[in-house]
Amino acid sequence: MNRFFKGCDRMKVWVAHEKDTLRTIADKNHLQLEELITLNPCIESPDQNIAGKPVYLPSLSDFTMSDVDEIPTCTVSTDYINNWIPLTSLEDMAKTDYDVLIIGTGAGGGAVLWRLCEQWQNQGKRIGIIERGDQVLQSHARNISTMNGERLTKYFNYVSRPLPGSAPEYPGARQLFALGGRTLFWYTFTMRMHLSDLMKWPIPIDELKTYYKIAEQTMNVTGEFTTDSSYTEILLNRLWAKGYATAEKIIMAADLTPQSYGRVHTDVFYSSISFIAKALNMMTPFDLAVNARAVQILHDQGKATGVKVMSRDKNSYILKAKTVVLSASTFETPRLLLHSGIKSRALGHYLTNQSFMIGTGTMSRTEFPAALGTLGIMITQTPEKPYQVLMAGPGDFYWYQTYEVKPLTAEVGATFFCYGRTESRYENRITLNPNRLDEYGVPEIQVHFSFNEEDTAVIRKMEEGIKQIASSAGIILISRDGRPAICLMPRGDLHHDSGTCRIGDDPLTSAADQNGQIRGVSGLYVADNSALPSIGCENPTLTTVALSIRTADHIVANS
Known part of the structure; x- marks a missing residue:
């Protein structure tokens, strides 16, 4: 072992190892043997076994400089960017x-x-x-490790704002x-x-x-996001057995490629x-x-x-x-x-x-094995059913972070997102309001939007469709967080x-x-x-x- 004793001469002391001599210590530290002999007059011979004895070495400054001077000094770049992009x-x-x-x-x-x-x-x-x-954000919110479903929604509400001019006909819109x-x-x-x-x-x-x-x-579009999820696969089989031929695993823009050869896939979503x-x-x-x-x-x-x-x-x-x-x-x-x-x-x-309807339900946890996974099913439209239904869970979402602890509960939740076809009509429009200018002097807009009779008929079919799908999958529809079991979201709430x-x-x-x-x-x-x-x-x-x-x-x- 070796130690540094601080003093005015910053002398370095080496505690000799087994079989150490002044000659072997000089070789190990690239020192002149004559210099060691001079600094250590109490040691009779340069070849004497001095195990355990302290040996004085040249001062730290002299030793460091003589040892390092022969090594070229690296240049350090001072270039920088002031942002991540x-x-x-x-x-x-x-x-x-x-x-x-x-x-x-x-x-x-x-x-x-x-x-x-x-x-x-x-x-x-x-x-x-x-x-x-x-x-x-530097990436999709779901790629941020501190996000979960609740924080994501609240953060979106914080960084977005209601669309000026959306009321009263398009009240749910945000920008x-x-x-x-x-x-x-x-x-x-x-x-x-x-x-x-x-x-x-x-x-x-x-x-x-x-x-x-x-x-x-x-x-990176894939249909494999919920592969091997028992929650998804069991409900898919139930729906197929009930004649829902268009039901399949949800398709998502998610990079599921494993990391290899040092290549990191940071943008899952x-x-x-x-x-x-x-x-x-x-x-x-x-x-x-x-x-x-x-x-x-x-x-x-x-x-x-x-x-x-x-x-x-x-x-x-x-x-x-x-x-x-x-x-x-x-x-x-x-x-x-x-x-x-x-x-x-x-x-x-x-x-x-589109018209946008949400349904919430629950199932007994005992219907599934220990490894539940997430729920991600889509049921595409047909001529008789002009709407698409997406099923997610547990709870409101189809994903959760690695760090998120999911408690074991007696029941497991499911959410239905239902999107209905609407007519593209000339009278649904935006106009400029010359009496209201924003801070840059640009006129605000006014939104004019309504559902016609055909759109309303689709909405009624959507409600009945959610009920039938829930029954076929074995899901009991229930209210959640003060929201009815099936509810129509305000016009404009859907960002489509x-x-x-x-x-x-x-x-x-x-x-x-x-x-x-x-x-x-x-x-x-x-x-x-x-x-x-x-x-x-x-x-x-x-x-x-x-x-x-x-x-x-x-x-x-x-x-």
Whole structure:
């Protein structure tokens, strides 16, 4: 062993090991033997066995310097970034002429960014993307280890806000302005739209299928999330036995690939942040700014030329671009277009959202083995049943964190999420309210929305459908947390709003052509839920991503 005794000369003392001599100690410490003999006059011979005796070594400073001087010193980098994602100031973006400028970082904006970066690698193109909100989360909320179902819902309520102008006809609507948009919190249900709905679209079915496959691949869509879950498999067999042929395991955007060879899969649940991360690793640089509010689309002689943007401190900037892609949301995209003097008969009209019903129930825990797992079943629509039902559990959700302790209870809960088809109608729309301006001087919107008789008839079928499914699965419907066993959620509570800039072949019923280009302004595109001509009964996110990738490919082909 060796010890340092602190003093004015910082002498180092070595306690000799068994069979140690001055000669072996000198060899071990790369010292001159003559120097050791001088420092230790009480030791008679350099080859004397001195086990257990203290041996004085040269001073620590002399020893350290002589030992280290021969080793080259490493250089230490002082480069840094001030954020977890590279950001560009609006001042710098205003100095750049962009090939494409994207407004919004939700599902559509993220998909367009990723696809452009993938297709334009090493081509010297300049891409910019701006986000009105700030950075709220670095990943999907369900990927955050401190989140559970209750905290997730409460945190969303904190960072989002009621949609101005939604009352009284659309009272449940909320807005979230954040990097990644609502994909930070979405359920990640990724079903394709039903073929009967897609047949009415202005795009060939085979082409849509191709883009669905591209979207599913990049979003890690899987039907295996609840594989080997006894809760799911037992109830699936009960439903099949009762004739529910369309019942199957829920399809989700979830990366279930195990970690291997040092490759870490951090994004289990997909969000637009995942798209941005993929784009960052392409050979196509892009500029990203947050807290950047687009207030006006600039256009001249029927051609988009850029966007007027304001910072949080109300400074204005002009961002120049050959092509502008609007991915601001079903409400903000038409609002920006209308405020910019871009109008058409269909713009802002055909606002569509599904009716949304929730049911809660319970089952005896003794009906299942010890390893319960989670419940994730979907029952797709049929012509006789124009609604989709998703079953989740235990409780309200189909997932829980590794750290979350699930108590053993006598009963296990189940939740039904039921989405009903609604008609896309011209009278359901958003308009600008010139008497109410926001802090940036942009008129607020007013939402006009109602269910017609056909929609109401579907809602009645949804209630009966939940009852029949619960009975077939052996689930007893009960009230929970003061909520009725089956209840209709307020209009707008479901974040599946769409259609206000929908694509189509007929200028009278569509604000954009089949490629997403806004009518009357070349180089101006829409790529978000507002572009969807209809939404059926499914979560629209996968379809929005597929359509946005298709729009990006059109931009590349025509650049």
